[in-house]
Amino acid sequence: MAFYMIGERINGMFKDIGEAVAKFDPKPIQEWAIKQTQAGAAYLDVNVGPTATDRVKSMRWMVEVIQEVCDTPIALDSTNYDAIEAGLEICKKPALINSCPCERPKIERVFPMAKKYGAKIVALTMDKSGIPKSADMRVAFAMELLAAADEFGLAPDDLFIDPLILPCNVAQDHAPEVLEALRQIKGLSDPPPHLTLGLSNVSQGTPHRPLINRTYCVMAMTVGLDSAIMDVNDDELVDAIATADMLLNKAIYCDSYAKVFRQR
Amino acid sequence: MPVDILKEKYTGKVQEVVLGATKEEGGTRAYTVKLGGSSTLPFLQFEGEIPNRPVIAYEMWDIKPDWPDCFEEVYGDVWNDPVAWAKKIEELGADVIYLKLKGADPELDNSKTPDECAKVVKAILENTGAPLMVEGPGNPEKDNDVLQAVGEAAAGENIALGVAEKDNYRSIAAACMMGKHCIVGRSPVDINILKQLNIMLTEMGVSPEKIINDPLTGGLGYGIEYSYSIMERARWGALIGDKMMAFPVVCLAGPEAWRAKEAFAPVEEAGPGWGEQKPRGIMWEAMTAAALLQAGGDLVLMRHPEAAKLVKKHLEGLMVSNAY
Numbered sequence: 001m002a003f004y005m006i007g008e009r010i011n012g013m014f015k016d017i018g019e020a021v022a023k024f025d026p027k028p029i030q031e032w033a034i035k036q037t038q039a040g041a042a043y044l045d046v047n048v049g050p051t052a053t054d055r056v057k058s059m060r061w062m063v064e065v066i067q068e069v070c071d072t073p074i075a076l077d078s079t080n081y082d083a084i085e086a087g088l089e090i091c092k093k094p095a096l097i098n099s100c101p102c103e104r105p106k107i108e109r110v111f112p113m114a115k116k117y118g119a120k121i122v123a124l125t126m127d128k129s130g131i132p133k134s135a136d137m138r139v140a141f142a143m144e145l146l147a148a149a150d151e152f153g154l155a156p157d158d159l160f161i162d163p164l165i166l167p168c169n170v171a172q173d174h175a176p177e178v179l180e181a182l183r184q185i186k187g188l189s190d191p192p193p194h195l196t197l198g199l200s201n202v203s204q205g206t207p208h209r210p211l212i213n214r215t216y217c218v219m220a221m222t223v224g225l226d227s228a229i230m231d232v233n234d235d236e237l238v239d240a241i242a243t244a245d246m247l248l249n250k251a252i253y254c255d256s257y258a259k260v261f262r263q264r
Numbered sequence: 265m266p267v268d269i270l271k272e273k274y275t276g277k278v279q280e281v282v283l284g285a286t287k288e289e290g291g292t293r294a295y296t297v298k299l300g301g302s303s304t305l306p307f308l309q310f311e312g313e314i315p316n317r318p319v320i321a322y323e324m325w326d327i328k329p330d331w332p333d334c335f336e337e338v339y340g341d342v343w344n345d346p347v348a349w350a351k352k353i354e355e356l357g358a359d360v361i362y363l364k365l366k367g368a369d370p371e372l373d374n375s376k377t378p379d380e381c382a383k384v385v386k387a388i389l390e391n392t393g394a395p396l397m398v399e400g401p402g403n404p405e406k407d408n409d410v411l412q413a414v415g416e417a418a419a420g421e422n423i424a425l426g427v428a429e430k431d432n433y434r435s436i437a438a439a440c441m442m443g444k445h446c447i448v449g450r451s452p453v454d455i456n457i458l459k460q461l462n463i464m465l466t467e468m469g470v471s472p473e474k475i476i477n478d479p480l481t482g483g484l485g486y487g488i489e490y491s492y493s494i495m496e497r498a499r500w501g502a503l504i505g506d507k508m509m510a511f512p513v514v515c516l517a518g519p520e521a522w523r524a525k526e527a528f529a530p531v532e533e534a535g536p537g538w539g540e541q542k543p544r545g546i547m548w549e550a551m552t553a554a555a556l557l558q559a560g561g562d563l564v565l566m567r568h569p570e571a572a573k574l575v576k577k578h579l580e581g582l583m584v585s586n587a588y
Contacts, residue, residue: 002504190270252501252509254459260508 002250003241003261004043004160004227006075006096007036008200010062012049021058022051026065033066039232040262043096044070046087047077059083063090075122075229081109088117098122098229099162102141111152122160122196122229123149125181131164133173135180138163142185146193156189160196160227167204168212175202175216179223186224195220196227214240221248238262269588271311276505277303278562279472280316281512283360283446284395285422290444293421294393297359299476299562300512305499306560309585312503317583319563320572321397322358323518324349326376326384327367331567332528334542338569350388356569357576362397363388368410369401378413386417397424397448397514408435415439424448424476430461437468448514450478453487455494455509462508476563477511483520483527484552491515495559513560517553517575518567524548550574557582 009032012018020028033044044066052058055078063074067090075096076087084097099122100110114121125132125141132138142161149159163181166174178197186192197220203212214237217228221244232238242261245251251261280301285291297319304312328343329335342348350361363385367376376384385398398414400407411425412435419442426448428436433449440447447470451458458479465475479498481491501509521527527545531538538544549571553564557579566572 191273252459252497252506253456254463254508255456256460256463260459260463263507 002226002245003221004194004196005039005041005232005238005241006043006045006098006196006227006229007032007039007041007232008045008198008229009036009231009233010044010066011047011077012051013047014049018049018051021048021062024061026068029062029065030069033070033072036232037070037072038262039235040238041072041232042227043073043075045075045077045098045229048083055080055083056086060086060090063087067092081106081113084110085113088113088119091117091119095119096122096160099124102127102144107145107148107152111148111154114158115153120158120160120194121149121154122162123193125161125163125185131166131174133177135177135184138177138181139184139188142181142193143188146189149193155191156193157191159193161185161193162196162198165197165199165202165216167206168202168216169204169206179220182220182225183223192224194227195225196229197225199228199230210234210236213237217241218244221245272304274303274312274503276503276507276510277301277312278499278502278512279475279507279510281446281473281476283319283397283422283424285420289422291421292389292393293395295395296422297395299514300510302499302562303503305496305503306558307582307586309587314583316562317579318557318561319359320357320576320579321360321362321514321563321565322353322356322569322572323362323364323565323567324353325364325366326381327372329366332522332541332545334545335568346384347387347391350392353569354392354394357573358394360397360563361388361392361394362399362565364399365401365410365414367401368406370403370406375401375406378409381410382413382417385414385423389418389421395423396421397426399426399448404429404432407432411436412439415443415445418445419443422446426450426476427478428461428465430457430464433461433465434468437465437470440474441470446474446476448476448478449511450480453480453482453490453494455479455497458498459506459508462511466508472507472511475511476514478514478516481515481517481520481556481559481561483517483522483524484548484555485524485526486520488552488555492555492559495556495561499560512562514563514565515553515556515559515561517556517561517564518549518571519565521545521549521552521571522567546571546574550578554578 048058073093076084077098101124123145125138203209242258278300284293284296298316301315424446427450527548
């Protein structure tokens, strides 16, 4: 698989999902699980959101109801690692842990857990002091994360390193720094780690969201991005990714390339 | 400190396709063969599984073929009788019988009708036990009619019908689905068209475990390196998870090799430096097949039994696992 699309939609921050989590109503969650799977999602991100009172219980319930309707692997998205572990215990397919920053206590909690359950990790190039501004600092964190992976018996490609993009209308200077970071992180190990981004962040608060998302995604793919947490139901975005994937010679061209890109 | 050897990790594998059906499976074949199934590059057992030895098919026609003279001593006694010919190649050690229905070519006088072709196929099936592949005469309209009749006559035997091409695949695919047969999809040494053809076949409802690909290979000295790079690219696609590039591949080593003057030219024309024609032709065919197997062929079609024996021996060596 050349590009891993991680569907962002099952997140309690969205109103319909937030309500569903609060009321334990599986319907909206299952509908989005199916819809994102049909659009070609490699993982379904699952975040209980702010309305959940018991995040461990809600996470387990969400994983259960999703697995009732599809077998797409799940990205367990939480800052509560007990909730993530509750999800890992019942995930039928190897999961993705979203996420772990470059902070020692969290690494020591998350990396052994990934090893135990055969999961992969979205690893963030930041620590307690926040998101670095320069490419250099992002790369330095990535190197630390890769060293930690080795220490805990994980392979470099068990990591999806996320160099963290910020909205272009508030931190425009981050966009080229992230591109440079992606390019350098790809060269840190062989095999290289996966590279991902929370793509929708780049356009947060702007009136041109789909255009900015797909333009930046294609730019980032040329320097090694092979995954994104994104709106997989944005057809123009997925078409752009499928086209970039083909033009980078990762997928063999055929007339139906954009259609087959969505088939898993 | 122990050294970890870095090995490629693949996420995909070549689709496994079963050819033939035994009595228990609704047919009458003595055995079945499996094509494909590899999860590594050809013969690199240390990086994945190669569950099935590449298959050797022997070529025969339904009429006397226009092959070089050296085939007279091998098949001259049987090539006017398709059943006798089929039995002979089975005795010679063919894994699969590959029948080309050249006799139905509308360009020929007394071109055979679809019904006559179906009778030939039926008679061969009644008198042999090896799985069968049938190729039409190579005229799109006639191919459609002939293969439909053959598909009906051989229903349940899980034979392979070919060849389907981008502009002519619907009736052949329908005949395969009706008779539960495999289909051979061919593209003219064009990986992009081959992938598109596979997509169209699956969209029509042909099951992936029934699709075989013929990328149309060249013979040694005549573009084989181009075939090699296309087949390598397709296998690479299969191994990284491209399911539409993951079908087992047949290579027409015999027919292509014997088109080369290096194979068929008599020593008087070729000059003494080239050596005697017969051993030269056999080696030309065997070398063509060996190269195509390295490129990822899952079935090689052979014409001369001596060449086929050389390839079989070669394959036995290649199938000894080098895993560590």
